[in-house]
């Protein structure tokens with residue numbers, strides 16, 4: 001089946017959301033704290049509102065499993081924050097009101113189903129706040145398989161020195177990238193192992209989101225001697241898909257050994273890498289299971305590679 005309409009709606013929504021994020025970031029956003037102590041900003045909410053409205057308007061029957069929850073914005077003390085979110089959304093959707101914005105964000109409370117969307121309105125909120133990498137990540141999943149993935153990475157550098165890359169993939173159609181500011185989608189491929197300059201691996205900036213000492217040891221065991229490239233967000237998937245790195249390792253942090261990865265932190269990135277010729281499994285070699293819920297209850301850790309080194313990486317992990 002063709003996903004032309006889904007792809008176009010997803011691209012347009014992600015570009016609009018990325019614009020909102022860039023506007024918020026110019027104003028040096030403040031972080032709010034969620035109940036799990038993780039940071040969130042008006043841009044996370046604004047991005048989720050815009051994208052859930054766009055998906056809901058075009059594909060009203062599709063559930064959306066998104067990271068943020070409007071309940072966190074609904075108290076009277078949060079009213080000024082909700083007003084700010086509404087002002088940013090209004091610049092792109094003039095009819096936005098606080099109530100409408102909350103209802104759009106709430107469209108993201110859907111559950112995993114035979115067909116659903118999953119959204120991370122800002123992946124890498126800590127990177128966003130640090131003026132580093134972040135991504136707007138949107139994917140369509142059918143029968144447990146990601147079919148369409150869009151990653152908007154406003155801070156990813158292009159070869160010409162400008163910033164902003166859009167990565168797009170549709171199952172069976174290849175992976176592509178374009179300048180986020182506009183331009184043609186160009187096919188991308190993972191790096192060949194013979195390409196020594198690209199023999200690098202990527203990992204999170206946040207040491208609490210992985211096991212950096214084990215990640216380095218595994219990389220060394222497969223012949224990668226260069227220091228890791230540390231990057232926030234699913235921009236790391238973009239780096240592997242476009243050949244800037246051959247490996248992305250995300251092993252459970254010793255500080256949170258029972259943490260389970262979230263589907264919206266991986267869905268869009270995985271299809272971009274797979275369609276660029278790469279491979280993704282968990283640290284035990286199992287495919288990521290997108291069919292059970294918001295968390296990967298049956299998977300631990302994530303290994304993303306150019307494909308050719310994947311078995312060697314799994315052997316080093318065993």
Ligand SMILES: Nc1ncnc2c1ncn2[C@@H]1O[C@H](COP(=O)(O)O)[C@@H](OP(=O)(O)O)[C@H]1O
Nearest residue numbers: 122123124125126204206208209232233256259
């Ligand atoms: N203990 C942990 N282990 C792994 N990932 C974690 C984690 N705590 C939070 N995260 C996730 O790490 C994501 C950021 O990934 P990265 O480190 O690659 O930039 C966060 O996404 P958000 O920023 O969307 O909340 C969050 O979901």
Ligand SMILES: [Mg+2]
Nearest residue numbers: 038039067125
């Ligand atoms: Mg978050």
Ligand SMILES: [Mg+2]
Nearest residue numbers: 120123124265
């Ligand atoms: Mg995330």
Ligand SMILES: [Mg+2]
Nearest residue numbers: 067120122123
């Ligand atoms: Mg997020």
